[in-house]
Amino acid sequence: MIYVDADACPVKAEVERVGTRHGMRMFVVSNGGLRPSQNPLVENVIVPEGSDVADMWIADRATAGDVVITGDIPLAAKCIESGARVLKHNGEALTEANIGNVLATRDLMADLRSADSFRQGGGKPFSKADRSRFLDALERELQRIKRGL
Structure with a gap:
């Protein structure tokens, strides 16, 4: 299965296209406000408002053999712990080997932003190259799952 942390996800259409090609069931999880897909492989899950409710819904269900699409690092860590x-969104794979460093960097940057009011940027914009890398990475992950790797 594929789980998409859909609030602010720029690659929902790409996930649906690649997931459909592989016959994968997909859960698009959000707090609402998204246009539901008519694709029978896509289940649109609307969770109640609240901090991290969508994240917890995904973390409670994702297991080995599943793919989770998210930019939320703490959610990624929980899913990796469960074997997912x-x-x-940019195609970067988060794994047991790199999640510790990614979490540490995230925490460091949060501390730096809170200490310096001039460091309040939103990061670099999502690009065509990011979308292309994501499509390639998702295709590779689904191929690995099909091969049992």
Whole structure:
């Protein structure tokens, strides 16, 4: 299965296209406000408002053999712990080998932003190259799952 942390996800359409090609069931999880897909493989899950409710819904269900699409690093860490494969929107794979460093960097940057009011940027914009890397990474992950790797 594929779980999409859909609030602010720029690659929902790409996930649906690649997931459909592989016959994968997909859960698009959000707090609402998204246009539901008519695709029978896509289940739109609307969770109640609240901090991290969508994240907890995904974390409670994702297991080995599943793919989680998220930019939320703490959610990624929980899913990796459960054996799921995690991809960020730009195609970067988060794994047991790198999640510790990614979490540490996230925490460091949060501390720096809170200490310096001039460091309040939103990061770099999502690009065509990011979308292309994501499509390639998702295709590779689904191929690995099909091969049992």
